Amino acid sequence: MSQPATKQRILDAAEQLFAEGGFHHTSLRAITTKAGVNLAAVNYHFGNKEALVEAIFERRLCPLNTARRQQLDAVRDRARAEGRAPGIEEILRAFIEPTLAFRDAGPGARAFISLVGRALSEPDGVVRGTFIHHMQPLFAYLLELTRVALPQLSPQRTFWRLFFALSAIGHTICLLDKPLPWPPGVTPLQDSEALLAEILPFLTAGMEVKE
Amino acid sequence: MSQPATKQRILDAAEQLFAEGGFHHTSLRAITTKAGVNLAAVNYHFGNKEALVEAIFERRLCPLNTARRQQLDAVRDRARAEGRAPGIEEILRAFIEPTLAFRDAGPGARAFISLVGRALSEPDGVVRGTFIHHMQPLFAYLLELTRVALPQLSPQRTFWRLFFALSAIGHTICLLDKPLPWPPGVTPLQDSEALLAEILPFLTAGMEVKE
DNA sequence: AAAAATGTAAAACATTCGTTTAAATCGAAC
DNA sequence: GTTCGATTTAAACGAATGTTTTACATTTTT
Structure with missing residues (x-):
């Protein structure tokens, strides 16, 4: 699992969950769980939840x-x-x-x-x-x-x-x-x-x- | 302030706030504050937040x-x-x-x-x-x-x-x-x-x- | 007038949220 | 083999959420 794998896995998981449940209704915990990464990974790689949306x-x-x-x-x-x-x-x-x-x-x-x-x-x-x-x-x-x-x-x-x-x-x-x-x-x-x-x-x- | 005033004031306030901020992003506290009623009034008159949406x-x-x-x-x-x-x-x-x-x-x-x-x-x-x-x-x-x-x-x-x-x-x-x-x-x-x-x-x- | 039902009030409930911290782990360069 | 930066981990933080509870006020009924 190299460096980009985490970011990409987060993007994939968030994309799908956002599509199903909307932005506010989808928690970072649901995203990171689905992506199989640590909760803090979103804030580490993207800064915050809004920046994750922009990245998607x-x-x-x-x-x-x-x-x-x-x-x-x-x-x-x-x-x-x-x-x-x-x-x-x-x-x-x-x-x-x-x-x-x-x-x-x-x-x-x-x-x-x-x-x-x-x-x-x-x-x-x-x-x-x-x-x-x-x-x-x-x-x-x-x-x-x-x-x-x-x-x-x-x-x-x-x-x-x-x-x-x-x-x-x-x-x-x-x-x-x-x-x-x-x-x-x-x-x-x-x-x-x-x-x-x-x-x-x-x-x-x-x-x-x-x- | 008779009985129906509270329900209607809640509906009016919720309608406007939902339109501006979406369903999940609008809190019951924001609604009841704008309507000038008590926080518990929504649950008393409508049951829960989802029923309020249906009523609207x-x-x-x-x-x-x-x-x-x-x-x-x-x-x-x-x-x-x-x-x-x-x-x-x-x-x-x-x-x-x-x-x-x-x-x-x-x-x-x-x-x-x-x-x-x-x-x-x-x-x-x-x-x-x-x-x-x-x-x-x-x-x-x-x-x-x-x-x-x-x-x-x-x-x-x-x-x-x-x-x-x-x-x-x-x-x-x-x-x-x-x-x-x-x-x-x-x-x-x-x-x-x-x-x-x-x-x-x-x-x-x-x-x-x-x- | 007494009693019962209805509406309101304030406070606390347990949960969940995004974010932060600090330690642990890894990988490569020297 | 050690060092150093990058990444991951677990835990905790404070704030905000929907809902419930309990007490109080008001209205309606008897």
Whole structure:
């Protein structure tokens, strides 16, 4: 058990427990017990509980947003090479696809998605602030591309439509794993392809509608 | 100070504090202090903290969902009287308008909206279960009307589009009052009319799109 | 008016929390 | 083999939590 093993084990355990039980409701004792490390290890390696939360977000959100940004770069470059404006559907897809791939990567990532779902509505200032800090530049990039894709819309309208779209995406992805009272005949969307096929036309139509 | 004053003062104080600080992070001492009642009053009148949460949801959510149901009834009856299927836009409007009117009713209702925004993603089983229990019948009614309005869609597809739409509505309304890093030139949607005018065309187009 | 029920008050209950301390253990460099 | 820094361990700390208890006040009933 070398040095990084402890930190990583704490991050893994905390990620899962935070996803299941929330931030305040999950104690350091539960985390360190699940991780198989000493109680004081969190304070030693991270300083305090809040810093642990930040570390969890940094570990997952930075790679995910890097992947999203690369996809958006690819969309922009492809449109530029073909001398056309990017399409709103490929823009949205560039945001969603890395998210679903990330979700399919493993149970840890899947637990992190639950965390993200709570981050924006979380009353805790640290959680909320950390999340916004990581998402804001990416959202700005997304908005910039969307304005090029839909130049006929006013900036205000473009912003709010993108806001609606991201709300639907975020809320849906976060609730995918939660048990819900599905009506008879309705099944959870199994794979990422099925979800993409359902939500992309819905959002694209909403973004493009003439009014 | 008669009998019901204490219960109501507790509900008001708890509602506001829960909205600001979450369920677990808000202590009974903070609630009773703000309400100007004794600490033991919560346990005496409600039994325990969880029952207080349920009481808060019942007080607000039942009247709100009654109003929503009445609006949906009106849409159904109007369409029936005119010998046509209800339109998806008026169905969505029948759900959103009472929500916005409720939100405009006062600061207590506005605080409650923040609570609702957290209810679905809340890890706490009591909060989540209480919310789902109140919303499920209304959602079933909404889904039934939507299937009449959009008969060309498969039940599965209708469900998921309605899910997307309600996700966008819920997430948007819950974040209306929260401070966000608005891009330059973008202003928060001031009144309910402006929000309705923005989101209804977006959702209607998404619900109706041919594929 | 007496008695019973209902609501309020202050205090203490046992637990749990995040954090700190101080000693013990480990690993590598010299 | 010793030394020194890094890490782990066990124990304790003070503070805060939900809940209960006991006594007191108030209202309602008989």
